[in-house]
Amino acid sequence: MIEAKKLTKKFGATTALDEISFSIGSGSVFGLVGSNGAGKSTFLRTLAGIYKPDGGEVLLDGAAPFENSEVKSQIFFISDFPYFLPQATLREMAGFFSRIYPGWSQKRFEELCGLFPIDSKSKIVNMSKGMQRQAAIICAIATQPSCLLLDEVFDGLDPVMRQLLKRIVSGEVAQRGMTVIIASHNLRELEDFCDHVGLFHKGGVVFERDLDELKLGINKVQAVFKPMPEISAFAPLEIIKTEMHGSLINLVIRGSKDEILEKINGLNPVFAEVLPLTLEEVFISEMEVAGYDLENILN
Amino acid sequence: MTSKTSSTRRRKEFWETYLWSLKKNRGMMALLALLMFIALPMILMILMANTQNRITTEVYTPEMWTQTYLSSVTGLTALIVTPMSLIFVLVISVSLFGYMHQKRSVDLFHALPVGRTPMILGRLLASLTALYAPIFLNFALVFIVGAAYPVQLQLCWVTVFSYLLWLMLICAAALCLSSFMAVCTGMTTDMILSLLGINAAYPLLIFLGDRFASSLLPGLNTGLTANSLILTAVSPYMAAFMPYIVSGSQARSGALVVDTGFYVWWILFTLVLLAGTVLLYQKRRSECAESSFAFSLPKNVIRFMITAVTGLGLGLLLQSGTESSGNFFIGLIAGSLAAHIVTETIYSRGFKQLKRSFVGYGVFMAVFVVTYAFLATGALGYDIRVPLAEDVASVTIEDPYTNNGGQILDANHRVLTSVTPTLTEKANIENVTEFHKKITQDKREHSYPYCLNSMNGTSFTLTYHLKNGGTVNRTYYLEYKNDGQGNPISPLGEIADTREYKETQDLLFYVEPEYIKSVDLDTRGGEDSTTFAPDLNTKKELLDAMKQDYLDGKLNNGKDLGAEASYLVIEYKTPLQVKDGKLKTLLNGYEGNIYLYANSYHFLNNSSKTGELVEKLGWNK
Numbered sequence: 001m002i003e004a005k006k007l008t009k010k011f012g013a014t015t016a017l018d019e020i021s022f023s024i025g026s027g028s029v030f031g032l033v034g035s036n037g038a039g040k041s042t043f044l045r046t047l048a049g050i051y052k053p054d055g056g057e058v059l060l061d062g063a064a065p066f067e068n069s070e071v072k073s074q075i076f077f078i079s080d081f082p083y084f085l086p087q088a089t090l091r092e093m094a095g096f097f098s099r100i101y102p103g104w105s106q107k108r109f110e111e112l113c114g115l116f117p118i119d120s121k122s123k124i125v126n127m128s129k130g131m132q133r134q135a136a137i138i139c140a141i142a143t144q145p146s147c148l149l150l151d152e153v154f155d156g157l158d159p160v161m162r163q164l165l166k167r168i169v170s171g172e173v174a175q176r177g178m179t180v181i182i183a184s185h186n187l188r189e190l191e192d193f194c195d196h197v198g199l200f201h202k203g204g205v206v207f208e209r210d211l212d213e214l215k216l217g218i219n220k221v222q223a224v225f226k227p228m229p230e231i232s233a234f235a236p237l238e239i240i241k242t243e244m245h246g247s248l249i250n251l252v253i254r255g256s257k258d259e260i261l262e263k264i265n266g267l268n269p270v271f272a273e274v275l276p277l278t279l280e281e282v283f284i285s286e287m288e289v290a291g292y293d294l295e296n297i298l299n
Numbered sequence: 300m301t302s303k304t305s306s307t308r309r310r311k312e313f314w315e316t317y318l319w320s321l322k323k324n325r326g327m328m329a330l331l332a333l334l335m336f337i338a339l340p341m342i343l344m345i346l347m348a349n350t351q352n353r354i355t356t357e358v359y360t361p362e363m364w365t366q367t368y369l370s371s372v373t374g375l376t377a378l379i380v381t382p383m384s385l386i387f388v389l390v391i392s393v394s395l396f397g398y399m400h401q402k403r404s405v406d407l408f409h410a411l412p413v414g415r416t417p418m419i420l421g422r423l424l425a426s427l428t429a430l431y432a433p434i435f436l437n438f439a440l441v442f443i444v445g446a447a448y449p450v451q452l453q454l455c456w457v458t459v460f461s462y463l464l465w466l467m468l469i470c471a472a473a474l475c476l477s478s479f480m481a482v483c484t485g486m487t488t489d490m491i492l493s494l495l496g497i498n499a500a501y502p503l504l505i506f507l508g509d510r511f512a513s514s515l516l517p518g519l520n521t522g523l524t525a526n527s528l529i530l531t532a533v534s535p536y537m538a539a540f541m542p543y544i545v546s547g548s549q550a551r552s553g554a555l556v557v558d559t560g561f562y563v564w565w566i567l568f569t570l571v572l573l574a575g576t577v578l579l580y581q582k583r584r585s586e587c588a589e590s591s592f593a594f595s596l597p598k599n600v601i602r603f604m605i606t607a608v609t610g611l612g613l614g615l616l617l618q619s620g621t622e623s624s625g626n627f628f629i630g631l632i633a634g635s636l637a638a639h640i641v642t643e644t645i646y647s648r649g650f651k652q653l654k655r656s657f658v659g660y661g662v663f664m665a666v667f668v669v670t671y672a673f674l675a676t677g678a679l680g681y682d683i684r685v686p687l688a689e690d691v692a693s694v695t696i697e698d699p700y701t702n703n704g705g706q707i708l709d710a711n712h713r714v715l716t717s718v719t720p721t722l723t724e725k726a727n728i729e730n731v732t733e734f735h736k737k738i739t740q741d742k743r744e745h746s747y748p749y750c751l752n753s754m755n756g757t758s759f760t761l762t763y764h765l766k767n768g769g770t771v772n773r774t775y776y777l778e779y780k781n782d783g784q785g786n787p788i789s790p791l792g793e794i795a796d797t798r799e800y801k802e803t804q805d806l807l808f809y810v811e812p813e814y815i816k817s818v819d820l821d822t823r824g825g826e827d828s829t830t831f832a833p834d835l836n837t838k839k840e841l842l843d844a845m846k847q848d849y850l851d852g853k854l855n856n857g858k859d860l861g862a863e864a865s866y867l868v869i870e871y872k873t874p875l876q877v878k879d880g881k882l883k884t885l886l887n888g889y890e891g892n893i894y895l896y897a898n899s900y901h902f903l904n905n906s907s908k909t910g911e912l913v914e915k916l917g918w919n920k
């Protein structure tokens with residue numbers, strides 16, 4: 001289990017993580033989403049033991065990772081720009097990691113080398129961005145971590161490789177109970193991969209919850225009214241976003257589908273339907289609630 | 300149990316880091332070994348073979364072989380091996396510690412399950428191994444080459460070993476300084492610039508600071524010499540060469556002149572830097588990679604040093620050319636300001652931090668103003684402090700125009716002591732203190748508060764050895780008067796004519812007749828000279844006559860006595876075993892062999908006892 005307790009990290013005058021507190025259960029695939037500079041990568045680096053917290057703590061199974069080799073041997077972090085030893089091949093990187101990570105599985109490494117279309121004897125520096133990520137993923141999985149931290153791992157991977165990555169990671173989660181935290185702006189990829197999601201904004205956690213629960217808890221309503229009721233008539237609904245175009249109104253509302261539909265029908269619409277939100281729509285809606293002025297940015 | 304597990308884990312982490320780092324640097328190690336082989340054993344082999352080819356027809360003794368071998372080894376080590384090793388220290392440091400300066404590599408290495416202490420120590424040990432293995436290998440080959448020729452290895456192994464030891468020590472010190480700078484800086488370029496800065500700026504700061512203080516405060520004698528430890532105390536890249544420079548000027552055998560204090564300091568310096576590196580690395584924030592500095596203290600110190608060096612350097616340069624204090628201040632401000640701005644601009648990659656950095660410049664100016672005021676007002680009475688005669692056990696006078704006693708060398712041709720006039724009689728000490736007071740009063744009356752002067756004139760040093768064990772040392776720069784015949788007159792006046800002064804002024808009064816090997820005599824105004832090897836009684840007679848003439852002013856070892864004088868050179872036996880007597884006392888009971896330089900004297904042909912003896916012996920015919 002991963003716990004962040006009032007975790008704070010500052011870079012000079014900038015507070016990247018501002019007393020965030022939340023927990024991630026073992027064996028879950030946790031998606032970290034948020035605006036640019038929200039603190040997602042900082043959180044991953046702090047959990048990986050790279051950064052020392054300036055306040056609070058982050059714990060993996062009750063122990064802080066910073067300067068704790070025992071904890072760090074359970075974690076593998078793939079950064080947004082993975083680094084490899086100069087002029088190293090994948091096999092050389094494997095040799096390097098195998099000496100350091102006690103859980104290293106050569107068998108698993110060989111299996112993964114067979115799954116990914118990558119030449120393990122070529123210099124990684126000469127490989128494409130996507131191939132370099134594959135190399136990093138192979139090494140990461142072969143260390144058999146109990147916690148895998150992935151920062152923008154889908155970048156540069158083709159759709160087939162993305163599916164392969166998801167399948168392999170899901171397999172590790174299912175077989176070994178590995179916990180995965182994945183920070184990404186690719187919400188469509190996260191949507192069918194993560195079981196939990198956390199939304200970071202300006203160094204804080206806007207929310208973190210089960211993805212299904214999240215998606216079921218927010219709905220989009222399209223309704224036609226003739227005439228359009230006063231906006232105060234919608235007050236009983238927990239509206240996140242409203243858009244009106246003549247007699248058509250689009251609402252993003254927090255609550256269950258049935259509950260929302262019942263209240264909308266009570267206002268006698270000509271037509272009303274409740275649509276599920278994509279994760280991207282949930283993200284945008286919640287970010288607007290959190291003060292992320294999307295309209296202004298786009299305009 | 301937990302502690303034991305943790306310790307075992309740390310050991311494993313250290314070992315794995317060491318092995319990996321060594322593997323990473325095996326190419327560098329092989330390259331160093333190859334280059335060092337070319338620079339040392341290979342060239343040595345060629346030199347020894349050339350010597351052998353050259354001497355097929357003449358006699359070449361083992362002593363001569365040893366001398367050739369030693370001078371080749373020491374010369375090659377000083378000129379090629381040491382600079383090469385230091386360059387590799389820098390290259391290996393960048394290779395093994397540069398990872399801290401890139402965010403991407405920090406992400407990899409700081410996420411590894413390896414503690415920071417084993418990580419840095421493993422890399423340090425690997426760096427040392429990569430340096431030491433080629434050095435050891437090549438010095439072993441040096442011994443093998445020596446063994447292949449009739450070299451007296453039993454006589455020279457200490458010298459070669461001392462070179463090896465010094466090289467190893469200074470490489471370790473340079474490496475620890477490099478790793479310390481790597482931890483303190485955020486970028487590799489800053490690490491290299493800081494290393495260059497501290498190694499160049501610190502010795503210059505000490506040198507210029509000494510010149511500045513000595514130019515301002517009358518009598519100040521810091522005792523700074525080329526082999527002063529303080530001159531290169533934090534600059535291993537410079538200190539590496541100091542013993543070679545000093546041994547080059549002092550020794551003929553090639554023996555490395557490294558005092559025990561030098562070794563002790565550099566061992567301590569290395570250990571302190573090692574501890575500092577480990578402690579700071581534990582506190583280093585990973586996010587400092589690619590930023591200006593992880594710890595700003597070294598940056599501020601180096602910037603201060605460069606500012607001070609440039610300011611003082613330009614100030615003293617302008618002042619020495621014009622003898623104007625105003626020019627000194629113009630040079631100081633212009634030089635220091637320019638250096639501060641340039642240094643800050645380089646460190647901050649632009650002018651953004653410049654305004655804030657002037658706090659640092661303000662600190663420099665404040666330090667300078669306080670130091671200047673302190674020295675110009677006599678450094679709390681330092682300028683007029685003259686010991687009471689009753690507190691003085693003896694006083695030594697270094698006056699270049701009356702000091703001709705010469706130096707006494709040990710078996711390695713290192714200076715054991717110099718024959719310097721030393722006064723112990725109460726009346727003489729009182730005369731010296733009175734003479735000293737006159738100098739200080741004169742300075743106070745005519746030039747207080749003090750201004751910079753260019754240290755013109757002849758340096759004149761008084762060293763008081765106090766009864767409480769302390770010493771008081773003062774050096775003045777005096778304009779000497781002339782006797783009309785081109786001979787300068789000592790400002791000491793009657794003091795220089797006392798019997799005690801003369802008897803401690805020249806080696807003649809310390810040597811025994813049996814120390815003399817031969818006498819070269821030139822009675823024909825330099826046309827030709829004749830060498831004599833007198834018996835013991837004649838030597839004794841000659842020595843007594845010369846001593847008496849010296850006291851009577853009819854013989855000396857410097858002044859021209861005119862056309863009626865002859866010229867005589869005393870050659871001493873080498874090496875010389877000192878027997879009990881005045882010389883042994885001067886050497887504080889030294890038991891080893893010594894070397895004495897040949898001394899030359901002018902004496903009057905007719906009126907001197909020496910002239911009479913020469914006449915009696917028929918040496919002038």
